[in-house]
Amino acid sequence: MIDRNIFLVFFFLLTSNHFSPLLGQQRVKVKGAILTAQNKSLRKVELDIFKVSEDQKLEFQIHKQIKLLKNSMFEFSLDKGCTYAFRFYKNQYYTTPSIIYLPSSSSTDDQVMLNVFLEPKNLIKQHFIIKSEEGQDISKETTVRVLNKISNEKLYLKLDSLNPILLEPAIDYEFEFSHSSHSSKKTELKISEDDNTPIEVSLKSRSEKLRLKEFFFAVNKWELQLDRVYELTKLIDQLLENPSLNVQIVCHEDARGDDDYNLWLSTKRAEAVSSYLIKKGITANRIIAFGKGEQELVNECSNGIRCSNEKHKENQRIEIELFLP
Known part of the structure; x- marks a missing residue:
């Protein structure tokens, strides 16, 4: 620039x-x-x-x-x-x-x-590390607008945690960090000539994740039990009130049974939830739905481990993520 x-x-x-x-x-x-x-x-x-x-x-x-x-x-x-x-x-x-x-x-x-x-200019090499709230390095997907508060000079850069930005020391700068799936963040900094420690910035996700309390399916079935879908009604209302929001539906299974079968079953169940939302007025292009089978267990009850029925049920779950496209 x-x-x-x-x-x-x-x-x-x-x-x-x-x-x-x-x-x-x-x-x-x-x-x-x-x-x-x-x-x-x-x-x-x-x-x-x-x-x-x-x-x-x-x-x-x-x-x-x-x-x-x-x-x-x-x-x-x-x-x-x-x-x-x-x-x-x-x-x-x-x-x-x-x-x-x-x-x-x-x-x-x-x-x-x-x-x-x-x-x-006498410039300082300043490194920035941009992280999500979960601690994941998202520097490479982040852009930054840099404003020199003295000269009003502006730079627009694609960040990389391995490559520094060249800045003047002892000058007030305004930084605005932007990421496609995270909220932008503005901050003002004065770059030190004596301290070249990387500056870490945390960005909040623009999406909202939640785990539904109810599991809407009988054993080995993928038809919704309509007497248990009140949480989906709340979700539908939220999507209808906010047409800019999209939704991702992920179904998970426990480790009982065959791995491939559990992946297939979770996919069918995710598709069933998606179909229900579409019937209630949510357009299909706003919905992402897929199953993960037993790939992401939340406890120790994996293949070969003896667990109670209640412990296995902890892994049977539906996770919803609302996000802006």
Whole structure:
């Protein structure tokens, strides 16, 4: 992201008493190079040119984002008798303002030679680790907007916990972290030059998870027992009142019986719940439903372990997740 607020402005007062406006507007050639303090050329510098009014306000923009790529040399022609502002900018570089006037009596007022010197910022490598409430690293799926509170410079970046963001020390920054399935979070920080400890940020999930108290099925059956679906009625009301919400339905089984059979049975039961919601007015494209069989037991009652019927029933459950698409 190019830093458009770090700039070097040159005002050229291009005037001449030797030409009458009736003879047509005369042109002045401006040429030069973008260099470091060590006189090394800088590539990928960009330039905006503005015409300036008599009260020193930027009247309108003539050229925008001229890319100075070839040895960082620039050359262009502008009208005499006008004032122009030039804004050179390159990410991670400072500039120093300068004002240059072209005397009307100059014998070389048809050409302006200019070398522009940009100095690199003193930047700190700051790592960020973005985690979910469960502690999962979600940095790679997170984007961040960075606002420099002093210069109003803005950056929009895709985060990666392995790669740092380059920031100025002792400057107040505002960060806004965004993730597709988590709520955005804003925070203000001042980056320390002496402490390079990674900064951890926790984002809250945009979804709501709940486990239904009732299990709506008889043994080895996948038809809903309609006298036990009052929790589904509450769910349907919530979905009808909030049409932007989607729902995920996951059915789980205990470890009794064959693994493949339990996976099949849980899938049929999830589909039965989905069909019931559709009959009650929830469109199918808002519903995700699947079974996990005995893949995610909540206790120790796995294959070969003797447990009471009550302990096995703990693993028979329906989990609902409401989320924004």
